[in-house]
Amino acid sequence: MQERLALAGSGAIACGLASTAARHGPVLLWARSGRSADRARGTVQTLCGRLSGRVNAAHVEVVTDLEALSKGTFLIEAIAEDAEAKSELLAQIGALAGDAAVLGTTTSSLSVSELARASGRPERFVALHVFNPVAKMRLVELAFSSEASTDTRRRAVALCKWLGKTPIEVPDLPGFVVNRLLFPYLFGAVRLLAETGMTPQDLDDCMVLGAGHPMGPLALLDMVGLDVAIAIGEAIGEPVPETLRRLAGEGALGRKSGRGFHLY
Numbered sequence: 001m002q003e004r005l006a007l008a009g010s011g012a013i014a015c016g017l018a019s020t021a022a023r024h025g026p027v028l029l030w031a032r033s034g035r036s037a038d039r040a041r042g043t044v045q046t047l048c049g050r051l052s053g054r055v056n057a058a059h060v061e062v063v064t065d066l067e068a069l070s071k072g073t074f075l076i077e078a079i080a081e082d083a084e085a086k087s088e089l090l091a092q093i094g095a096l097a098g099d100a101a102v103l104g105t106t107t108s109s110l111s112v113s114e115l116a117r118a119s120g121r122p123e124r125f126v127a128l129h130v131f132n133p134v135a136k137m138r139l140v141e142l143a144f145s146s147e148a149s150t151d152t153r154r155r156a157v158a159l160c161k162w163l164g165k166t167p168i169e170v171p172d173l174p175g176f177v178v179n180r181l182l183f184p185y186l187f188g189a190v191r192l193l194a195e196t197g198m199t200p201q202d203l204d205d206c207m208v209l210g211a212g213h214p215m216g217p218l219a220l221l222d223m224v225g226l227d228v229a230i231a232i233g234e235a236i237g238e239p240v241p242e243t244l245r246r247l248a249g250e251g252a253l254g255r256k257s258g259r260g261f262h263l264y
Helices: 012-021 034-050 066-071 083-096 112-119 150-162 178-196 200-211 217-224 226-236 242-249
Strands: 005-008 027-030 060-063 074-077 102-105 125-130 139-143 166-169
Touching (some): 005 012, 012 027, 012 034, 012 125, 027 066, 066 083, 074 083, 102 150, 112 125, 125 150, 139 150, 150 166, 178 200, 178 217, 178 226, 178 242, 200 217, 217 226, 226 242
Parallel strands (some): 005 027, 005 074, 074 102, 102 125, 139 166
Antiparallel strands (some): 125 139
16 A cells, blocks of 8 residues: 545544554644644544554644645545535645545535536545544445546555455445435434433433444434534435534534533
């Protein structure tokens, strides 16, 4: 594996990918501001310390100059799930990337074909839907536009395996496979909570103890982030429960804000 991974973004997915890749060699990570860069360095340091063998966080170079990503051979956009913001950033990355570089996005619900066109390089474009926490979750949903070259497909699969993940190619449909099946269930749990007056913990415990799930649906929504969950629901056409919108409007976004359906 000869790729040099370059990531545009400094959130949970970007830092998780950077930390996972740091086990194998140098990684570039771009943050929009000095403050975001400092936060990303701290997150990467923590994540690398949790990995077996205590991966060297110094392998991750955090930059604030987007042009620095031109050194990468596999450039992945990993910012918030917003089509306009992703398209704008991908166009910038596409303009500075080397001719042989592959571009990617970590979208979990948006049209891959539209993002590929926005990048200006649809033949060298792939969606790599990784799951949080990145270090633990093995699946990567790979989705390509119809223009994607054979070389792009081969390199995307190789990158996933290099990261220790299991790639599965999925169709370019809103939500791909996992979110398309998962979010009706998650939103159903929110509606059931409102209908019954159960506590979030009791509802979650029912699914953990009765269905063998590793995490209850409300705790999972908190991990995903309620704002992200709303964006995914809207993208796949799944009606968003009013309770979810109310909590997000209050700033209760889940784990990242300290409060969602549960307290953290």
